[in-house]
Amino acid sequence: MAPGEGADAPARADVSGIRETAELARRDIEKIISELGEIRLMLTDPNTGISALYQVQESRHSKVLEHITYSTTGVREENRELRRRQGRMIGDLGEVRSAVDDLRREIAQAWAHTLGLPHIPGTTAAGQVRTAQQTPAPPRTTAGSR
Numbered sequence: 001m002a003p004g005e006g007a008d009a010p011a012r013a014d015v016s017g018i019r020e021t022a023e024l025a026r027r028d029i030e031k032i033i034s035e036l037g038e039i040r041l042m043l044t045d046p047n048t049g050i051s052a053l054y055q056v057q058e059s060r061h062s063k064v065l066e067h068i069t070y071s072t073t074g075v076r077e078e079n080r081e082l083r084r085r086q087g088r089m090i091g092d093l094g095e096v097r098s099a100v101d102d103l104r105r106e107i108a109q110a111w112a113h114t115l116g117l118p119h120i121p122g123t124t125a126a127g128q129v130r131t132a133q134q135t136p137a138p139p140r141t142t143a144g145s146r
Contacts, residue, residue: 043049 046052
């Protein structure tokens with residue numbers, strides 16, 4: 001060993017290790033930068049990049065809106081038809097009620113004629129059937145007035 005060489009050897013080994021580590025880090029960074037470049041190219045590609053993704057999303061969005069519009073229109077048409085049917089049923093129910101009331105009057109008149117009553121109980125003088133609200137209430141007796 002030459003004078004001064006023994007003391008510099010560990011320092012040179014440390015510098016050499018640092019250089020190797022720096023070289024490995026530089027290679028890793030270059031590799032990462034090249035991969036990022038590839039990713040950037042993929043993202044800017046009109047066939048597979050972000051713009052293609054936007055086109056696909058816009059297409060799907062349009063299809064969903066079209067389906068919703070079609071379905072909503074169908075439901076509205078069904079609701080209109082149901083309202084028409086409901087209106088007809090309400091009208092028919094009114095007609096049936098009128099027919100039942102007419103039939104009640106006829107039956108009451110027939111019974112009155114059969115029994116020979118001058119006035120039909122439960123009807124007005126015009127021959128209409130009294131409702132519970134129109135029928136006069138019987139007189140009430142109090143407990144002290146027997």
